[in-house]
Amino acid sequence: MNVASSRQFHTAEDPLPLHQQAELLLARDVPILPIKFFVSSVMLKDAIKGWPVENAQQIWYAKDLYRVAED
Secondary structure (H helix, E strand, C coil), X not given: CCHHHHCXXXXXXXXXXXXXXXXXXXXXHCCCCCCCCCCCCCCCCCCEECCCCCCCCCCCCHHHCEECCCC
């Protein structure tokens, strides 16, 4: 697209009706996608460290776990 052809496009004076029409079309034509949330609990002793707490995929390796001396 060059500069001369870009001058053909204009913004609507009141874009709200166009946005509302687009929303209605999307709501009618877009399929529903079910979203599921899974939660899992892990019980670890205080002496076990290295568990990937911030790992959203729940991927962990035994080589990353270690035991600290208890007081």
